Amino acid sequence: MREPHAAETILPPMTQLAPARPPAADDDIALMQRYAAGDATAFDPLYRRHNDAVFRYLLRLSANAATAEELAQDVWTKLIRARERYRPTAQFRTYLFRIAHNAFIDRTRRMRGREETLLAEPAGNAADEPESLSEIALLKQKFQTALTTLPVEQRDAWLLHEEGGLSIDDIATATGVNRETAKSRIRYATRKLKDLLAAELGHGDT
């Protein structure tokens, strides 16, 4: 049985729930270029701006807080080490989430054939003690369970879209598929999530 990550149990007030969506991409690129040029102070705002989304993307994708933490560190470490080779050929957020996507895929490949299964961990233990969870925690758990039922490619594409804020073209680039495939994956994922979470969506609408 997994202990819920501290970050999963501490919820901000509802008024703060809308996540801060990415700021101007040009600003990101400028910060990254400054950092690549040796200005270490440029990294901090860049990190603060994107670290939550990267972590949540990896958390939802892997369904495992410890794995997400490990992968998040891997992502930022790769970015730090590759900073001198950074070229603004794409939006910074696309670049960052592409690293995150690749980190997850690499880990999945490494885990393949081993006993450890990256995605096997259940989303939580609400079924055991539902009364111990708040309404939002239950909702979170149901959402994660629904996400986990999706094929990993669909889950990945949907999360890149919703958590990463990436366009379909960017998702296609990041995942190495054509635009129509990326779009289909998101569409299928959306349809299935809507089916699985119909009750919650109805409840949310009222």
Add this chain to the structure above:
Amino acid sequence: MNDKSTDSVSDPALAALYRQISTESPPPALDERILADASAPTASASNWQPLLAMAASVVIAVLVGRELDLAGPTASSAVEATYDAQANEKVRTDADTPDAFKVGDTASTNAEAGPANINLDAAASRAGTAQALAEQAAERAEREQADGPWHQPASEAAVADDAAADRSSTPALRRAAPSAAVVRQLRETSFADIDDLDCDPETASETVLVRCWQALIDAGRDGDAAALATVARARFPDLELAEDTE
């Protein structure tokens, strides 16, 4: 920023629900580690590139020296072993090609797999330059001995003949055939400290050769492992040696 409004695949209600539940942040300890890593000074390219080049030069020099020592007065066998009776001119060109390229078509692919993968082709690739130089030296020696008897032990000449016969059978074997210099290097290599295995490259079974190769990799003896693999592949073309050691 990306404009998702043009994407008809997004469902506003579902997206709103997701935003409601997706509120986690990474633990502060992770932030601290990453921010500390980000502010740590790293060696710039101008600092490490000369060092890397110097280190690479030293490694190449050592390998070349070792290969030239091995080529020595009997180097003609290295060239003889690469002859193809059906296409002398073609194989003469092949002899100038480093073994690493003949052995592993997947060398570049393996390189892309990253430093965590220790594999045969990477090791063979490192020995490639030295092998090419050794074979050039062997070619010179061959010209001197063109009319003379073989100065190799009978068994080694037999190995070369066997290798030539094998090469004529299939293209795969032709690529993987070891030079006599490689065989001799392996015979002169002490495997006594390698897990008490009988690593005779000419007689060991396929299973033992794999264990020998892995033991050499584990011992950091990549050059010996590459040579062993060359012989092993000549005898067992389908032998799978590359292994992810992560």
